[in-house]
Amino acid sequence: MTSAFPDTIYAIQHLAFEDLGALEDVFYQLGFRVRYFEAGVDDLTLAFKHTGLTIILGGPIGVYEAEDYPFLQQEIDLLKQRLASGLPTIGICLGAQLIAHALGAKVYAGHAKEIGWSQLSLAEVPDNILAPLAETPVLHWHGDTFDLPEHATLLASSDLYPNQAFSVGQNILALQFHIEAAADSMEKWLIGHTCELRKASISIPALRADNLRYAGSLEPQAQLIAEKFMRHLTR
Template sequence: MSAFPDTIYAVQHLSFEDLGSLEDTCYSLGYRIRYFEAGADNLKKAFEYEGLTIILGGPIGVYETDDYPFLQEEINLLKVRLEKKLPTLGICLGAQLIAHALGAKVYSGHVKEIGWSRLSLTEHPNSLLAPLADIPVLHWHGDTFELPDEAVLLASSEHYPNQAFTIEKHVLALQFHIEVMSESLEKWLIGHTAELRQANINIPNLRADNLRYAPALEVQASHIFQQWFSQLQY
């Protein structure tokens, strides 16, 4: 793209699940950020945007359209966006929305995957996720998805085979949270306390792991995002 727009759009489904460390990376590259709040803002502009739109995580499922009607509009807009091959990054719920919009099944998984662990990376030359070979990442989801037909699988985990995929240059979908920052993860522990207790997660242990692993992930997340983002512009 010869004249890539100078603002990156981000769709939020929960106020404290923001771009995290990727926000600073975007700023360092000279880009501004504009957030859209799903369920409150009109998302049409975000999904019709010709620049990069990032779809962030949240605690609802893509199949809960009866309870959260805005999800269906979001899915419909996303289908059109993907058909146009506009640059799109999905994280957690965002990745599941992308998979669903491409016709893949999204469903409740057999176990809540919450906590830090290493990925099993598929073997691809110059894989985008190669910097994560020895870096634990934060998983925080109960749903999972089947791999869309046109997707290239990048990573799996102990519990779920489909953790990340790409489609050509324009789509990157990550079910894990590459964006988390150690300094803001306490908000997640507070905001998701009901889910954590229901899943019998040891909160002090998770807090300790956040502090132990998040700083290294922040560094590698920046490298991965810059590599993927740079190839969008050519």
């Protein structure tokens, strides 16, 4: 880490139990600290004006629900300013949808819930940062999707949804899937999302078994991706 780059990563949560998961230890090992902000509770101005890395995490609400959740509009406005400045930003799940929306793309309810573990189809682009995931199942957990923003580079697709990840330049990365999924924290998700899982007729025991089966193999690949992203920012 260079002395000029801020040593704290800001993470914006939309659910208390969805945190940086497997990525948090990676950042600590690289010499960074982590500070969390709660959307809808904390003032997010500092997080979005941060010149270091800001990560926007997932949540159950939709980008298009600002009438029901007024804090979303301020979050979107601040995010637009951040992206226009090219400040380093990662969005995961809802965070990716917010980035897509802030860049002018449409975000909308998808044709089906995508919940569970499956492999991505990586786009054939030079130096795809997601290359470590070529043969590794990832956790999908979403019902909304987005169109690819103008000037964005598509990085990955899935069988159900064509736009699973994109980048804009080297500082902005949007991931619809959950790269942060960690084996030791997924039980909180099964408890917190029980209503959604029941409504979608997802077998909780089967999903629990898959979490235990696949999360361990995802974590080292997620570490490689996080390390590469941070090396670019701090070189």
